Amino acid sequence: MPDTVLDGARCGTATLRAVSSRGESARRSGEPRRDALLTARFGAGPGALVMVALASGVSGVGGAEGAQRAARELCEWIGGAVGRSHARLINDLRTGNRGALKSGLQRLTDRGLGRLRARAAELGVDPAEYTAALRCLLLPADPACRTRVFFGAGDGGVFRLRAGAWQDLEPSGPEQDTVGGPVVGFGGTKPPTPQTAEAPATMSFGIATPGTGPAPGPGPAPVPAAAPFRFRASVARSGDVLLMCGGGLAGPLRGRPELAGHLAERWAQGEPPGLAAFLADTRTRVNGYAGYADDRTAAAVWEA
Numbered sequence: 001m002p003d004t005v006l007d008g009a010r011c012g013t014a015t016l017r018a019v020s021s022r023g024e025s026a027r028r029s030g031e032p033r034r035d036a037l038l039t040a041r042f043g044a045g046p047g048a049l050v051m052v053a054l055a056s057g058v059s060g061v062g063g064a065e066g067a068q069r070a071a072r073e074l075c076e077w078i079g080g081a082v083g084r085s086h087a088r089l090i091n092d093l094r095t096g097n098r099g100a101l102k103s104g105l106q107r108l109t110d111r112g113l114g115r116l117r118a119r120a121a122e123l124g125v126d127p128a129e130y131t132a133a134l135r136c137l138l139l140p141a142d143p144a145c146r147t148r149v150f151f152g153a154g155d156g157g158v159f160r161l162r163a164g165a166w167q168d169l170e171p172s173g174p175e176q177d178t179v180g181g182p183v184v185g186f187g188g189t190k191p192p193t194p195q196t197a198e199a200p201a202t203m204s205f206g207i208a209t210p211g212t213g214p215a216p217g218p219g220p221a222p223v224p225a226a227a228p229f230r231f232r233a234s235v236a237r238s239g240d241v242l243l244m245c246g247g248g249l250a251g252p253l254r255g256r257p258e259l260a261g262h263l264a265e266r267w268a269q270g271e272p273p274g275l276a277a278f279l280a281d282t283r284t285r286v287n288g289y290a291g292y293a294d295d296r297t298a299a300a301v302w303e304a
Contacts, residue, residue, distance in 0.1 A: 001032040001068065006275045007039045011050045012143040014236070017278040018052055018299040023248060025293035031064035035246055035297040036071035036132075038079050041141075042086035048141035049086040049093075052299040053078050055132040056155060056246045070116055071132040077112050078136060093140050093147050102231045105151045109134060109229055113153065133227070137244050137299055146236040148301065150244055154227045157250030160234065161241035164268050166253070166260050169232050240303040241267050245282075248294035252286045259286050272302040 004021040020037035038053045053075040057067025082089065092101050113131060120130035133154025140147065150158045150169075158169040234242065245253070252259050266273070266281050273281060282296045 001065075003027070003033070004279065005037055006279060007037075008275050008278075009039075009041070009050065011041075011048075011139050012046075012141045013146070013238075013304045014139060015272040015302040015304070016050065016052070016139065016299065017272060017275065017302075019275075019279050019282050020054065020297040021279065021283055021295065023293045023295045026064060026295065032068050033295050034058075034064055034067040034071060035248070035295040036068060036075045037297055037299075038075040039299075040079050040083065042083045043090070043141075046142040046144075047087065047090055049082070049090050050139040050141065051079060051082050051086075052137040052139070052244065053134070054136075054156075054244070054246055054297045054299065055134045056248070056295065056297065057132045058129065066130065067132070070119075070130050073119070074112050074116060074132045074134055077115055078108065078134070081108055081112075082136075082138070089138065090140055090142070090145075093138070093149065094142065094145050096147070098233055101149060101233070102151075105136075105149075105231065106229045109151060109153055133247065135230075135244050135246065137242075137301070139301065146303075148234050148236055148242060150232040150234075151230060153229050155247035155250070157243075157245055157247075157253065158230075158232055159243045159245075159250075159253065161243070161264055161267055162237065162239070164264055166264060168254065169234065170230055236301075236303040238303055239270070240301075242301040242303070243298060244300075245298035246295065248296045249282060249298050251294075256286045259284060267300070267302075272300075 004019070007016075007018045009016045016039075018037060018039050020033060020035050022033040026033060034057045036055045036057070040051050042049050042051070055071035055074045057069070057071035089101075112134070116131050117127040120127040123130060133152070133156055135150065135152040135156045135158070138149040160167045160169055236242070253263075262284060263281060278300070282298050
């Protein structure tokens, strides 16, 4: 189990940086990371889709190793499902089929968490001890499509750095659909396509659409997430920095203005940092903050 994983890529008009690093407390105790990170590219050329999934396991069965295993299983299953349907996802992103995107991705999230519940039953443990918080980013490679979609459930956060100031795109509370205000929409002037009863399913995740019969193939039925489902569709502007992160970084970003100010100063320079610099930035210590020693897992997108 590596202490730290790093990745980066150019994708259309965007530059991606992603990291998952073991926290200081886990290092001191000799435990592995509880967080998992998966980056994947499906397809080629302007029809490609980049996906980043990050998950944070809870301290349950098997301690840190069990938490990391649950987080990794969730990321891998989500990645496989997105990969099988990336062409349809790209089409929905281009046409602004927001309703279909949200409903399909929510079913996908519920199914992934349901698989962890089934695994907990096999292990004979409480499902609450074998689960993970999830955050995912979908980033189209088509330069003409500036839509970025985030979804997931559980602890974590989505932030945007614009004009030198951070905006929290995922407010606290029970609100499930965090879409609102001027960030919502899809590229160009074409309005989002409304979802109708005749519209086909967004993605062939192997999950039945209501009224169409049972889901094909084996696998547990979708189980609604214990935490609210989060969905955000945002249109990128030149100069934006979008940040998706687990609770180990979202907590201090919300609670310590000095960290938010430090990262804003570092990342608002125009040029994305290199991988080593991005790792150092995300590991910035926050004195006096109880959660500074947690795993730090994040993906950031610089918009050209």
